[in-house]
Amino acid sequence: MEKGNGAGDPESIDGFAELPNEDEYELTYPLGQGDDEPPYLWPSPEGDEEETPCPVTNLPDEEEEEAEAEVFVGRIPKDSTEAELCPMFDAVGTVTDFRLSKDSSGNNKGYAFVKFARKQDAYKAIVKLNGKQLRQRQYLKVTLSIPNTRLFIGNIPKARSKESLYDSFGSKTYELEDVIIYSLPNHDLRNRNRGFCFLCYPSYKAAAAAKRILSAVNFRIFDCRIHVDWADPLQDVDEKTMSRVKILYVNNISPSVIESDLRMFFSHYGELERVKKLKDFAFIHFRRRQDAEDALGCTNGRMFRGCKLQVAWSKPPMDKAIREEILRAREKRTLKLFADRPILEPKPK
Numbered sequence: 001m002e003k004g005n006g007a008g009d010p011e012s013i014d015g016f017a018e019l020p021n022e023d024e025y026e027l028t029y030p031l032g033q034g035d036d037e038p039p040y041l042w043p044s045p046e047g048d049e050e051e052t053p054c055p056v057t058n059l060p061d062e063e064e065e066e067a068e069a070e071v072f073v074g075r076i077p078k079d080s081t082e083a084e085l086c087p088m089f090d091a092v093g094t095v096t097d098f099r100l101s102k103d104s105s106g107n108n109k110g111y112a113f114v115k116f117a118r119k120q121d122a123y124k125a126i127v128k129l130n131g132k133q134l135r136q137r138q139y140l141k142v143t144l145s146i147p148n149t150r151l152f153i154g155n156i157p158k159a160r161s162k163e164s165l166y167d168s169f170g171s172k173t174y175e176l177e178d179v180i181i182y183s184l185p186n187h188d189l190r191n192r193n194r195g196f197c198f199l200c201y202p203s204y205k206a207a208a209a210a211k212r213i214l215s216a217v218n219f220r221i222f223d224c225r226i227h228v229d230w231a232d233p234l235q236d237v238d239e240k241t242m243s244r245v246k247i248l249y250v251n252n253i254s255p256s257v258i259e260s261d262l263r264m265f266f267s268h269y270g271e272l273e274r275v276k277k278l279k280d281f282a283f284i285h286f287r288r289r290q291d292a293e294d295a296l297g298c299t300n301g302r303m304f305r306g307c308k309l310q311v312a313w314s315k316p317p318m319d320k321a322i323r324e325e326i327l328r329a330r331e332k333r334t335l336k337l338f339a340d341r342p343i344l345e346p347k348p349k
Helices: 082-090 119-129 162-172 204-214 259-269 289-299 320-340
Strands: 069-074 095-102 108-116 133-135 141-144 150-154 178-181 196-200 227-230 247-251 272-278 281-286 310-313
Touching: 069 119, 082 095, 082 108, 082 119, 108 119, 119 141, 150 204, 162 178, 162 196, 162 204, 204 227, 247 289, 259 272, 259 281, 259 289, 281 289, 289 310
Parallel strands: none
Antiparallel strands: 069 108, 069 141, 095 108, 150 196, 150 227, 178 196, 247 281, 247 310, 272 281
């Protein structure tokens, strides 16, 4: 059993000593996601919501390649200990790591991270334990833990190129891997961004450290006060589902291009069911998967009406409940951001 670095000797903490000796749980307090904060789209464990969450039932196929998977456990009662929680998850499958987040006084913060040896067991834990009642009107919320490694940066000068943004933010933060911008489709403005970008880091720990630096009250870059937030999590779709997709997502389309132009361009690769253009991107619906694959291979990176097309598989629509939860969390974060910011007095002239 590993000793944590944030709460002293584990065996001296209430709850640790009560665990059966034959269960070799790895109880840790690492810096980073487990010791910093829960995933942002989760409400506070002390929230007012009382309804029992609906468990998910879409287990992965048995033949899916097995790998470690982690679940996030929220709404944990403040008086719960490892002795109560660990056996519940161990009964589902092999637990390789259990992290109950605690403050400096050793009190749990209401959430934990549980890593399973098999992804299948992580999904089973969600089905069996999501919504489980531990105390009166207190229900666990269990979901897959997807560490967020991307930051959304708003209010940046539109004239800045990707290279300029990478150099500037890379000099202020550590381990920056990439900067994603969405440039204007006009080829004369291809080096300009739309006033926002995404910063990509190799781990949650690096992204959280960067967020703390960039969110400082007096922080300025390009002589601007930027807006910093977690990027919405990328939708995780299994390979079997993606293998059935017949829709292409096409980005960076010239404003002069209309749907009939795209239909004529992509119909060379097979029969189309639908073409839908929205601003500078579009969705191309093929009747056959093989035709869509051929079109993807031939058109991605190809110049069309003065713009270099970016073509990829379109992901299935996000579950409505998850999408609504993300939007609610985004609204709460925005309101909190402006509530926490001090009112800056104008400089005297």
